[in-house]
Amino acid sequence: MANLKRYVAGFAGATVLLAGCSSDPGAVEEGSDGSTSTGSAGGDQFVLALSSDIVSLDPQETTDVPSSQVSTNIYENLLEHDNNMELQPVLAESYEMVDDLTWEFQIREGVTFHDGEELNADAVVKNFERLLDPDNAKPRANMFELVEEITAIDEYTVEFTTSEPFAPLDAHLAHSAAAIISPAAIDADENGDALLSVNAAGTGSFELDEWVQGNEIRLSKNENYWGEEAQVSQVTMRVVPEQSTRIGMLDQGEVHFIDQVESANSGIVDDMQNASLLTQEQLGFEYIGFNTDVEPFDDPDVRRAIAMAIDSEVLLEGLYGGFGSVATGPLSEYTFGYSEDTQGIEYDPEGAKELLAEAGYEDGFSASILTNDANPTRIHIAEVAQDYLQEVGVDLSIEMMEWGAFLDATDQGNTEMFVLGWSTVTADADYALHPNFYSGNHGSQGNSTFYDNEEVDALLTEARSESDNDARADLYAQAEQIIIEEAPMIFTVHNDYITGIADSVEGFNHLATGIYDLSEVSINEEEAGY
Template sequence: MRSKQRTTPSRITAVAAAAVVAGLVLGGCGVRPAGVTDSAGGAKFTMSDSTPAPTKEIDNFNWAMYAEPFSLDYAYAFDYPDNTVLSNVCESLFRWNADLSTSPGLATRVENPDPLTWIYTIREGVKFHDGSEMTADDVVASLSRHLDPEVGSFWASAYQNVETIQKTGDFEVTVTMTRPDYVFNSSLVGATGVVESAKTLEAAGKDYGNSSTGVNCTGPFRFDQWEAGESITLKRFEDYWDPELKAKSGQVTFKMLPDATSRINAFQTGEIDGGFAIPSNAMDILKASKDAGSLYFGADTSVQSLVFSNLAGTFKDVRVRKALMMAINREALIKAAEQGYAKKTDALTTKSVWTDVPPQTTDEAFATLPSTPYDLEEARKLIKEAGAEGSKFVFATASLNAAFDITARAIASAAKEIGLEPEIQTMSNDKYTTLFSDPEARKNVDLLVTSWYLSSTEPLEMYSVLRTGDFSNYGGWSNAEFDDLVNTAYTVQDPEARGKLTGKAAALAAEDVVWGPLYETVTSMWLGKRITGADPSINYMYFPWAAQIGGR
């Protein structure tokens, strides 16, 4: 859900765990700060760049999904389930690698001859799954959908400064800007850079990407079948253009298993071969299940945050937003909900997405962010000053896993402790994901939680969504100074200067507590004893990771 919620050596129930965390979060007595060490003082986990290379091809493997994709239309692929599948079927102009670097994809070259022009050389000899050859016409048609108000792309903001997208050669596309935009190109590693057959887009129309039509792209797997509520099956594409990433499995089947316990049991029995976003309360269990498979941790760009989705009600006053953040003992929350597999943060981005910015500039940006330390007394004082005692709000949540249940209950308990009155609205996993793409679904919802990932190594991607009127500015926050800083940063080519402007914008958003950062997570991945080869990295959202998987 733009919100992948991650969830002891023991299988405690969500209710019992919530009772434990209530005491930890609210009282905070005798709780040492959560870290990345285990009970023996050793490393809680180690990061991996890759997994052992496969030794053979396999006929198929099964992959667990916590929710069903909203759509396989790249214009609406805005969440973990959608992109976990789509990344293996459709490809973008550039690739996002496991170390979060970028390399050529369906575009072999990019030129920026002047501040308003981007010229892309399109790879030749690439075939769509129907056998037709990709040309510049397909690229123009695919990218242009983000400009079409009839399509209503969830990624339209990435194209905010695009004036025209034109074919300037059989294998050349030129994008002209209305103003300089040095963030646009970096976004093309993700859904904004996906290329689909122009003929398919025209033929499918509004049915494109749904369970009956599927997609017709260029990836190492082709769409085969979508059984609504059950599974999505992909078949190996034999004419894939890149021999180094030709799929090592003849088929991959994505199984929809919304119940976290069912997923973990399926991992242990071998019924399911693998999955991402492992519930935190199952990590120690799976680490000990060495005969069943292996648990890996890798690079991530996600931050678990509170989203104040209605700034016209209880959370209109910044003092109320700040008070709720101060009422949450984040270190205790990490320990209880995430079992220590996370790190406290005051930022809405990880440092891993500031790769082009000099380290000193990055450190300064993070150091100047205001903090909201755990302080119940001060939180109660702010609530009283704001005249918000007894104020009610609707807190949307879902039973994604134990960690999410614990987090939701802890936040609700913290709110009650400082005099607010939360009403918990529990939704199905699938419905919860729609909160991040459908304004109608957010009606009457004041607060929700997200694990917000960035789709590129550009921190402006995060702060751009908080501008006035942006698609993902869920609370409708508006700050002219912030807007000006972000919009100006887009026009700055130098990464250091752009980073400094981004840092100032980040500080403004933090001071107003537009979103409330709780902690950073890591990418988690389970590979059963039959399979190996995938990289444990957030890049799986936009890289054909399933093609790497073969037999051990």
């Protein structure tokens, strides 16, 4: 597509300007508490420049990756994924599946929350009662809908009973929504004394110092951590929406880490004297979603036609610089349930025109596409989609919103088309498919396209209770193929995370889930070089 060249050229032009976009590394900055500090990052604190602020500190309320990146370093789960995406016991010392309906967890002794409360079986039960209470309407409660009862057998033993066999339960327990919160903090939240949306009390290696909304989040080392203590005393996450500013800050040593580096700027970061490019394959997918409740996107033929009009190969090479792979469907090869036999929708602009004509849109139509204003790549995806669709007679206007407002709009169905992504943080097909495509999860629970298909619902429900992994994978493959053919989303790419990190940083773990594990981060001053 010829018009894509103007975006690639635009990216290259942006990189030329970056050398002049850095600020003085020795500049004095005023903190939110009126204190001052030098602009240079170093010593005993780890400083990140992130493109988006978090939405909430309550792990049971959030559905966005930025919020999970913070809460994961404050809170811990019974089980968590390691760097190889293998499940490991954390707040549970051990666990076993007693029978098809019963799971038993031995809770780690000697662990205290940041507020001094003790971790025990009752604390775990209280967390899951809060998560699963229908009156609370937690957005990720659907992940545990087959859990019938959680019981404290003794002071440090918890039993989960399910209504049916529930194969992905252990993987789901590693999700940030299943993080364990101090029971006293839960009481304070329920009483309105200290809301968990802006306060936090977990067991993690870092605890919350302050969240200055729209500006920064500060964490400090948990001096009473039950395991190996963090290597740095403080973590500061600065909200810096402008990519050029983030890159300049990394180059000048004001921060140790930056997120969301566009592929066209990857060379600049990798060529820095004291910093390097850091990439990570991910478990999720990028997509263009349709609101299937509104015309003309309530017609699968229209959705398929739009999908046929956009070349994901060009998106991958032109916008992502080849960092990743083209998405056939929502499941990547690193996710349980992935099938090599799945057939995607091929790029076919002439076929798209024919299908639109058959659907009654021979003369095209007008629509809008929504994206968040702090993600340049997604903005460019909207722009490229606009050009592609113009070629098949669809006039697409682009609207941009702040991240929180954007999520509200998609959750509430105030969209026609939108650009978004999904991180399959459990590495299991259930979490890629059930939240996004099960009809009972419309809106904030994940199904932002408001897709509804009874056959898909039945397959996903059966897969959840199937204990045989081969049979379960086959059910997911069937469901995924139907979803692809009905096209509630255009599955574009499984993109790599592209970030930048100072050479002085050691022990930084960027998981395939998108989460930053900061528990082992340290700063080697000899490598700083600033």
